Amino acid sequence: MKKYFQLIVGLSILSFLMGSASALFLKGLDQVAILRNLWHLFPYLLPLIAVIFLYSKTYWQQLSQTSTNTYIEIINGGEKNTSPFFSIYIVASTWISHLAGASVGREGTAVQIGANFADFIATKFKFLKEDKILLIRSGIAAGFGSVFGTPWAGAFFGLEINEFGKYSWKSIIPCIYSSFLSNWISLHVYGTKHTLYPAIFLPEINVTFCAKLLILGLFLALIARFYKALESNINYLFGLLPSQKILRGIILGAIVGILLSQGEFQSSIGLSAEKLLDPFKGNIDNSFFIKKIIATTFSLAAGFKGGEATPLFLIGSHAGAYFSNLLIFPQALAAALGFVGLYCGLAKTPLTAMFLSMELFSLNMALVSLLVTLIIIFTSGKNGLFPQQIWNVKMPKPLL
Numbered sequence: 001m002k003k004y005f006q007l008i009v010g011l012s013i014l015s016f017l018m019g020s021a022s023a024l025f026l027k028g029l030d031q032v033a034i035l036r037n038l039w040h041l042f043p044y045l046l047p048l049i050a051v052i053f054l055y056s057k058t059y060w061q062q063l064s065q066t067s068t069n070t071y072i073e074i075i076n077g078g079e080k081n082t083s084p085f086f087s088i089y090i091v092a093s094t095w096i097s098h099l100a101g102a103s104v105g106r107e108g109t110a111v112q113i114g115a116n117f118a119d120f121i122a123t124k125f126k127f128l129k130e131d132k133i134l135l136i137r138s139g140i141a142a143g144f145g146s147v148f149g150t151p152w153a154g155a156f157f158g159l160e161i162n163e164f165g166k167y168s169w170k171s172i173i174p175c176i177y178s179s180f181l182s183n184w185i186s187l188h189v190y191g192t193k194h195t196l197y198p199a200i201f202l203p204e205i206n207v208t209f210c211a212k213l214l215i216l217g218l219f220l221a222l223i224a225r226f227y228k229a230l231e232s233n234i235n236y237l238f239g240l241l242p243s244q245k246i247l248r249g250i251i252l253g254a255i256v257g258i259l260l261s262q263g264e265f266q267s268s269i270g271l272s273a274e275k276l277l278d279p280f281k282g283n284i285d286n287s288f289f290i291k292k293i294i295a296t297t298f299s300l301a302a303g304f305k306g307g308e309a310t311p312l313f314l315i316g317s318h319a320g321a322y323f324s325n326l327l328i329f330p331q332a333l334a335a336a337l338g339f340v341g342l343y344c345g346l347a348k349t350p351l352t353a354m355f356l357s358m359e360l361f362s363l364n365m366a367l368v369s370l371l372v373t374l375i376i377i378f379t380s381g382k383n384g385l386f387p388q389q390i391w392n393v394k395m396p397k398p399l400l
Contacts (some may be wrong), residue, residue: 003131007174010121010135015142015178018114019185022146023192025091025113029106032099033270043101043260043269047253053093053303054245054252063089068108068161071115071140072388075133075162084120087113093305101260101269103295104306107147111157111307114143114182137161137171138178144352145179146186148309149194153356154179157349164348164377164384165392195273198280200336200361202368212329213337213368217375219323220316220338221400224346224380227293227315234301252302259298268295271310279321279335289318308385309343316342336361337372345376348384348391 036042056064066086074080083089094109118139122132137158145154158175159167186192203209241248260269267275268291275288296311320338324331336357344353350373357369379400382391391397 006125006127007131007134010125010127011138011174011178012181014114014117014121014135014139015181016185017117018139018142018178019146019182019189021087021091021113021117022110022143022182023186023190025094025106025110026147026186026192027190028091028095029098029271032095033273036099036101036270042099043257045253046100046102046257046260047250049096049100049304050253050256050302051246051249053305054249056089058245060089062086066090066112066116068111068115069386069388071112071119071136072162072386074119075136076388076390082116082119084116087116090116090305097299097304097306098270100304102256102299102302102304102306103260103268103270103272103292103311104299104304104308105310105312106271106307107144107309108307109305110143110147111140112143114139114141114178134168134171134174137168138174141175142178142182146182146192148356149183149187149192150356150359151176151179151183152359153352154183156351156355157347160349160352161347161386161389163390163392165395166390167351195276197277197336197360198332200333200365202333202364203330212327213372214375215327216320216323216329216334216337217341217372218379220319220342220345220372221376221379223289223293223315223319224342224376227297227312228346228381228383230293231297231301234297238301256298256302256304260295265291265295268292272314273310275314275318276310279317279338280332282331284318284321284331286322289315289322292318308346312343312346313339316340333368336365337369340365340369341372341376344373345380346384347386348377348389350374350377 062083063086066082070080090109090112097104115136118135122135141154141158144157145151155175241251292315316338317335320334321331324334340353340357350370353373354366354370357365378398382398
């Protein structure tokens with residue numbers, strides 16, 4: 001009985017902290033975007049920021065080397081020590097990256113904050129290892145659910161993140177509890193506002209529709225492969241740069257700065273939140289998804305901090321809307337499927353995709369989103385966004 005009481009107290013503290021942190025983090029991102037738009041010289045700071053991040057790997061090694069993969073490794077049974085100050089470090093690093101205009105997201109930061117809070121609470125309360133893992137799952141769920149305002153998706157993200165095809169069902173209630181409570185705190189205590197998306201309805205379900213759905217899924221899988229291949233190649237090329245930190249940082253920051261200063265890439269600066277609704281309104285820039293892929297892969301490879309969800313939401317929705325014109329397929333539906341399918345396909349989290357689509361768009365989206373995401377998962381390769389994630393041996397191997 002004492003164990004369950006301790007767990008409930010730990011989850012409640014975690015949820016309050018995460019709901020508060022999400023509200024602060026999102027408010028900060030809004031202010032950062034306003035400040036960046038007021039003073040257009042911030043992108044010139046990219047070389048300096050890149051140098052600072054490189055030096056942080058030497059002087060704050062434990063902080064700079066912690067990531068979502070660190071917590072996935074802990075969930076999978078690994079032993080890792082993380083600093084209780086990591087949350088402060090990753091929030092500040094993400095704000096600074098956005099201030100300078102790097103094309104990065106926000107979910108990675110929120111997920112890492114939640115996991116870090118959970119790790120700290122588990123250590124402070126001297127939780128058993130299995131309870132610590134459960135709390136970290138719940139922290140990840142709380143981070144994802146509260147940063148996007150999607151508590152069901154957050155709960156299942158916490159269940160799916162470490163291993164594709166295997167679910168820790170004993171964690172389902174803690175993940176749901178923490179995700180919903182942290183989201184409620186963010187919304188109703190701090191007044192956080194999230195982007196509202198239009199309701200999406202399905203056309204008549206027939207053989208033609210199913211065939212087009214398959215083709216759309218394969219197209220998005222191709223985009224996913226291109227994204228991962230470009231990211232891998234840029235990381236390799238950046239690895240060939242001089243190892244001297246100041247010189248290396250200046251070169252990395254200058255490359256990203258020059259790229260983002262080009263007129264074609266202005267819409268890819270920062271979060272690009274103003275472009276989130278465009279595919280649902282028919283405002284399509286046919287090349288935006290390619291430019292966002294390039295800007296995001298360069299920014300992340302250069303060491304700037306954030307996440308990949310929002311960039312991939314944008315890439316997927318704009319790519320889907322573009323391809324819908326070739327398929328003669330409902331544009332808003334294709335955009336919604338690309339929105340949830342590309343990120344969740346690369347994250348190998350199909351149930352998250354299903355619930356995310358229901359929370360953002362409509363209940364009608366559940367099965368088609370699941371289907372498209374599974375197509376992407378099985379045709380975009382075994383490796384996704386998280387190198388420490390396991391592909392369960394009982395699951396069929398990727399087709400390609």
